[in-house]
Amino acid sequence: MTARGSTPLRIDFWNVVTLAALAVFVLFLVYPLSRLLISSMTGEGGGGSAVLRTYVEFFTRRYYYETLIHSLAVSAIATVLATLLGAPLAYCVARFDIPGKLLVRAVIVLTFVSPPFIGAYAWILLIGRNGVITGWLAALGFELPPVYGVNGIVLVFTLQALPFVFLLVSAGLRTVDQSIEDAAINLGRRPASAALTVLAPLIAPSLATGALLVFVTSLSDFGTPMIIGENYRMLASQIYTEFVNEHGGNPAVASALSLILLVVTVGALLWQRAWVRRHSHGQETVRPLAPRALSPLARAGATAYVYAVVLAASLPLATIVVSSFLKGKGPLITSEFTLQGYANAIRLPSALYNTVMLSTVSTVLCVAAGALVGYVVVRRRGRLVAMIDTFSMVPYAVAGVVMGIAIAIAYGGAPFHLGGTVAILVIVYFIRRLPYSIRSVAGMLGQIGPQAEEASVNLGVPPGRTFLRVTVPMVMPALVSGALLTFATIAREFNSTVILYSGSTRTLPVEVFAQVLQGDFATASVVGTVLIAVSLVPIVLLFRFLQKDESVLV
Amino acid sequence: MSIVRGGSIAAFAAAVVLTLAACSDSGTSSQSAATKALVLYASHPTAMVDHYVKAFEQAYPGVKVELITGGTGDLLGRVKAEKDRPRGDVLWGGSSTTGGSAPEFFVKYDSPALKDIAKELQDPTGYNAPFDAFAMVIVYNKDLVPEAEAPKSWADLGDPRWKGKVRFANPASSSSSYAALVNWKLIGDWAMVERLAKNMIIDESSSAPFTAVAQGEAPVGVAYEEGAYRVQKTGKVNIVYPSDGVVVLPGGLFLIKGGPNAVNAKKFADFVLSTPQQQALVDNFPGRRPASTAVKFPAGMPSVSQLKVLAYPTDEAKAQQKEWLAKWKEIMIATR
Numbered sequence: 001m002t003a004r005g006s007t008p009l010r011i012d013f014w015n016v017v018t019l020a021a022l023a024v025f026v027l028f029l030v031y032p033l034s035r036l037l038i039s040s041m042t043g044e045g046g047g048g049s050a051v052l053r054t055y056v057e058f059f060t061r062r063y064y065y066e067t068l069i070h071s072l073a074v075s076a077i078a079t080v081l082a083t084l085l086g087a088p089l090a091y092c093v094a095r096f097d098i099p100g101k102l103l104v105r106a107v108i109v110l111t112f113v114s115p116p117f118i119g120a121y122a123w124i125l126l127i128g129r130n131g132v133i134t135g136w137l138a139a140l141g142f143e144l145p146p147v148y149g150v151n152g153i154v155l156v157f158t159l160q161a162l163p164f165v166f167l168l169v170s171a172g173l174r175t176v177d178q179s180i181e182d183a184a185i186n187l188g189r190r191p192a193s194a195a196l197t198v199l200a201p202l203i204a205p206s207l208a209t210g211a212l213l214v215f216v217t218s219l220s221d222f223g224t225p226m227i228i229g230e231n232y233r234m235l236a237s238q239i240y241t242e243f244v245n246e247h248g249g250n251p252a253v254a255s256a257l258s259l260i261l262l263v264v265t266v267g268a269l270l271w272q273r274a275w276v277r278r279h280s281h282g283q284e285t286v287r288p289l290a291p292r293a294l295s296p297l298a299r300a301g302a303t304a305y306v307y308a309v310v311l312a313a314s315l316p317l318a319t320i321v322v323s324s325f326l327k328g329k330g331p332l333i334t335s336e337f338t339l340q341g342y343a344n345a346i347r348l349p350s351a352l353y354n355t356v357m358l359s360t361v362s363t364v365l366c367v368a369a370g371a372l373v374g375y376v377v378v379r380r381r382g383r384l385v386a387m388i389d390t391f392s393m394v395p396y397a398v399a400g401v402v403m404g405i406a407i408a409i410a411y412g413g414a415p416f417h418l419g420g421t422v423a424i425l426v427i428v429y430f431i432r433r434l435p436y437s438i439r440s441v442a443g444m445l446g447q448i449g450p451q452a453e454e455a456s457v458n459l460g461v462p463p464g465r466t467f468l469r470v471t472v473p474m475v476m477p478a479l480v481s482g483a484l485l486t487f488a489t490i491a492r493e494f495n496s497t498v499i500l501y502s503g504s505t506r507t508l509p510v511e512v513f514a515q516v517l518q519g520d521f522a523t524a525s526v527v528g529t530v531l532i533a534v535s536l537v538p539i540v541l542l543f544r545f546l547q548k549d550e551s552v553l554v
Numbered sequence: 555m556s557i558v559r560g561g562s563i564a565a566f567a568a569a570v571v572l573t574l575a576a577c578s579d580s581g582t583s584s585q586s587a588a589t590k591a592l593v594l595y596a597s598h599p600t601a602m603v604d605h606y607v608k609a610f611e612q613a614y615p616g617v618k619v620e621l622i623t624g625g626t627g628d629l630l631g632r633v634k635a636e637k638d639r640p641r642g643d644v645l646w647g648g649s650s651t652t653g654g655s656a657p658e659f660f661v662k663y664d665s666p667a668l669k670d671i672a673k674e675l676q677d678p679t680g681y682n683a684p685f686d687a688f689a690m691v692i693v694y695n696k697d698l699v700p701e702a703e704a705p706k707s708w709a710d711l712g713d714p715r716w717k718g719k720v721r722f723a724n725p726a727s728s729s730s731s732y733a734a735l736v737n738w739k740l741i742g743d744w745a746m747v748e749r750l751a752k753n754m755i756i757d758e759s760s761s762a763p764f765t766a767v768a769q770g771e772a773p774v775g776v777a778y779e780e781g782a783y784r785v786q787k788t789g790k791v792n793i794v795y796p797s798d799g800v801v802v803l804p805g806g807l808f809l810i811k812g813g814p815n816a817v818n819a820k821k822f823a824d825f826v827l828s829t830p831q832q833q834a835l836v837d838n839f840p841g842r843r844p845a846s847t848a849v850k851f852p853a854g855m856p857s858v859s860q861l862k863v864l865a866y867p868t869d870e871a872k873a874q875q876k877e878w879l880a881k882w883k884e885i886m887i888a889t890r
Contacts, residue, residue, distance in 0.1 A: 061887055062887075062890075063886065063887035063888075063890050064887075066890070124771065128769070128770075128771050129698075129770055129771050129772075130769055130770030130771055148771075226758060230718070230755045231718060231755050231756070231890065233890070241724070241727075241758060244625075244627070244628050244631065244727065244758075245627060245631070245724070245726040245727055329788060330768060330784060330785055330787055330788045331765040331768045331769050331785060331788065332768065332769060332788055332790075346600075346604055347600075347621075412635065413635065413638075414638065417638070417639055419635060419636065420632075420636075420641060502622060502632075502641070503593070503595075503620060503621055503622025503623065504620060504622075514623065514624075517757075517758060517759040517761075517762060518599070518600075518759050518761040518762070518765065519759075519761050519762055519764075519765025519766065519768075519769070520600075520765075521769075
């Protein structure tokens with residue numbers, strides 16, 4: 001358990017695990033990202049002087065650099081709006097007696113597990129040029145601004161990101177002690193003013209983490225702008241289009257754009273971490289914040305606010321589920337009830353099988369590796385462990401499309417030839433979700449002292465067996481909830497899947513997207529509803545049988 | 555632990571030899587071996603693909619079709635990316651230029667069924683198995699565009715009043731869109747293309763434009779013929795055969811070089827070109843121009859003699875595809 005800086009590495013169980021963990025990150029993170037970098041500099045006809053040609057092209061042609069400006073602007077606006085809507089939502093639910101809180105929480109979790117871009121086509125069905133609500137309003141003489149373009153993208157990003165802000169602010173509020181608010185009120189602050197001037201700074205780190213997640217998720221989502229953006233082009237969608245059109249040709253442009261997106265997201269992560277370090281307050285929570293009574297009028301206002309936001313956030317999901325039971329007439333959806341859609345979606349069974357199979361395999365690998373690496377990160381010391389710790393932060397900031405392209409370049413062709421196989425999808429899911437597994441195990445182990453393990457080793461049990469017999473049972477709760485969460489997030493994973501799938505490994509999110517692009521909204525809704533159900537099962541298990549609440553999601 | 559007798563050793567050895575033979579066979583010279591699968595890369599709408607997959611599996615009960623769908627450009631990209639280890643057998647979709655633009659990835663096939671296929675649709679280079687033919691047309695939504703104001707020609711779509719209102723699939727990922735691009739170039743060279751490009755909203759699927767028009771989400775779109783007829787059934791859409799001229803292209807169906815199930819690939823080509831299946835095309839999928847001359851021409855569709863048909867410059871469109879798409883991208887960069 002002590003630093004062994006200069007002594008040579010001995011071959012014991014944990015040294016092997018440490019080296020293996022390092023090998024995993026080098027193979028599946030460092031190597032692919034390096035190949036991406038090389039690929040971005042080897043454009044066609046590129047000689048020594050043309051190494052940076054694609055980058056020069058990017059920053060000198062409006063067609064390209066405009067996508068970066070659009071992405072930054074839209075993501076920033078969505079981040080601000082989601083924070084402004086989500087933080088008060090979390091505060092109201094945490095502090096006030098809002099009727100049906102359980103329902104509110106359930107709906108927010110539901111929107112959290114729904115796949116990206118699903119909101120985009122649902123909003124077209126609702127408030128598109130020929131949308132349901134557009135029709136109702138037109139009958140009343142109102143005209144909605146077009147949902148296409150930047151308006152729609154901001155709307156979808158804001159609402160699909162709300163859960164991040166809600167969950168993180170709720171978690172932040174749980175760490176605030178009641179005595180702080182009491183002190184502020186005793187000094188003459190009104191409760192609302194105390195919330196803004198005293199509580200808000202205390203939960204600033206949680207807010208910042210939520211904002212970062214919103215920002216990075218919005219930057220990474222290319223399905224939404226492709227569906228609802230019309231001519232409003234963003235960086236992630238440009239990457240996807242360039243890669244798909246040059247697939248098998250020369251992915252230099254897609255690689256260069258990917259690296260630019262990577263720099264932006266990693267930059268956002270580093271900046272956020274530095275900011276949090278300067279603004280975090282060490283707190284002891286003895287007495288958590290107590291619910292506060294409100295006047296009937298204020299309570300009605302708070303309830304109305306909570307329900308309005310939750311309704312807006314859940315409307316896309318409701319639309320998809322409802323329209324999955326409606327009859328399609330060509331590309332139009334009628335108001336006739338039918339179950340035929342489920343029978344007609346002929347690729348649904350195989351997509352469902354692929355999703356469940358891939359999610360299960362990847363989850364098992366993630367959780368097993370996460371337990372071992374989580375142990376190493378918490379219990380071991382040394383330069384190698386520090387490197388592993390750093391590497392395990394990187395996937396948080398790599399957009400799915402970027403990771404997908406990097407893995408496609410590194411493993412799709414010679415010499416590995418994994419393109420289109422189950423293995424390549426498992427690799428990308430594994431490396432994208434591993435950090436979450438590591439963190440959940442590390443979080444739990446950090447709270448448990450090493451005494452039990454040391455006693456076991458001192459009694460002569462080898463380290464490997466000690467880990468299985470002593471450590472694993474102790475962190476079992478973290479492993480199980482981590483596994484369920486990993487399953488739910490892999491099942492809805494779209495951004496990297498769509499780069500790497502083949503006909504035989506098509507998953508539910510890919511099938512929804514393909515149907516939306518083809519304009520078959522009826523089938524898209526059927527597949528989307530099944531996908532929502534699949535992502536929901538592990539969450540229900542988590543809440544019902546492990547007595548968890550939504551705080552485990554962040 | 556177990557008693558191994560002579561007989562079982564012989565059986566085991568025989569099994570090994572057979573397995574090895576089967577492996578080497580499917581690995582190298584699959585042309586001669588009958589396999590149990592067919593990997594179909596198809597970019598056509600699912601309804602028609604599913605119909606023919608089902609019919610083919612019924613006609614050849616031992617063969618299971620594995621279907622991979624996507625845009626034509628996307629699927630062609632897959633074929634190129636897999637050139638060292640082909641995984642697909644047939645690329646079905648797009649036009650005769652699709653595979654013609656990359657002949658090194660496909661094999662020639664002189665199907666016996668070609669005898670009934672219209673001469674002008676047959677591929678002189680021998681790669682394409684022309685399953686159907688199509689023109690590119692304009693569709694508009696009747697609720698959003700009064701008939702009097704509807705565009706009559708391609709040139710009309712260049713009018714500033716259609717700015718941001720015309721949906722068009724990316725010609726880099728859709729071969730039918732590429733045909734439209736060539737069509738415009740024939741009428742007014744790049745100046746014409748640029749004038750139209752200014753007004754376009756670019757989609758990544760060739761079904762998206764006419765679907766959006768039918769849904770009332772877009773007023774006007776550029777569509778391949780069959781898609782236009784499919785959405786015409788909603789009653790919301792009118793089809794315009796532009797007065798300044800249309801091109802009529804053979805649809806594409808190519809056998810992938812080195813594919814794992816070469817025998818079944820040929821069977822599939824013969825199957826869809828056969829007279830009964832060509833008749834099934836006319837009967838079930840209005841808007842498809844059959845390639846066979848042995849079937850009844852669909853009613854309600856103008857024949858080539860009723861249209862102003864521009865001769866499609868097949869060879870040039872194939873040879874120049876890369877340059878022309880690069881030029882299109884330049885225009886996109888300049889007009890966005």
